């Protein structure tokens with residue numbers, strides 16, 4: 305009973321964080337008309353060009369697709385445009401409202417509802433593809449979310465899931481800022497991600513940890529990706545600002561990091577077959 309209440313509290317804290325502003329809303333959505341959403345999508349795919357290839361939007365035509373954690377709905381719109389038979393959920397009312405409005409403005413539709421990755425309302429074996437970009441590491445019980453993805457996929461169906469990678473430049477920077485300069489060098493990277501990256505309790509995984517997480521799937525391909533956050537090429541999330549970051553941004557050795565730290569990106573792209 306006590307554990308259940310604790311888990312509900314953790315989930316509520318995740319909900320409250322993303323209900324205040326959906327992912328990228330403060331930085332990249334300047335009006336919620338067609339033009340605002342188009343501009344947000346332009347900025348998203350400029351900063352994260354690898355989304356396109358990973359999501360393989362075009363190959364979703366005629367497929368039954370579930371997106372978990374739709375956020376502002378840019379990827380959801382791409383699946384709809386590609387002709388997917390689409391459903392989407394998000395933990396927050398705010399994200400669902402954005403995605404609904406976005407699709408309506410562009411004359412498209414999807415079964416969108418507020419929902420929890422850990423308790424999906426869909427029947428077993430309902431989808432050809434489950435897609436989720438940067439979501440299930442925020443949920444308190446990530447293994448349960450992965451089990452739900454496996455359950456709702458048809459046999460032979462594909463999961464395309466991005467979660468955070470532990471050994472990342474973003475993690476090291478946050479560790480220097482909050483552990484070393486905060487005189488708490490004993491803090492682990494896990495503590496750092498949980499407390500300082502985004503919503504409280506955010507997790508990251510090693511490649512081996514991700515393989516274990518997706519152990520029920522038959523074929524699992526994993527690659528890590530250096531991001532605009534690792535390379536300090538963007539406004540770095542909703543939580544981090546200030547002189548330390550401005551200075552780092554000016555002196556950041558991007559070319560050397562691309563060459564020598566290519567395996568230390570924050571994003572881990574997982575493609576798995578049920």
Ligand SMILES: C[S@@+](CC[C@H](N)C(=O)[O-])C[C@H]1O[C@@H](n2cnc3c(N)ncnc32)[C@H](O)[C@@H]1O
Pocket residue numbers: 318319322323326327328372373374375376393394395396399419420421422436437438439440442443444
């Ligand atoms: C970093 S944002 C990513 C949103 C979107 N996929 C994107 O790439 O912009 C994380 C999203 O995950 C959602 N989320 C967190 N935990 C969830 C859960 N248990 N079930 C469904 N959505 C969840 C949040 O509400 C938030 O919209």
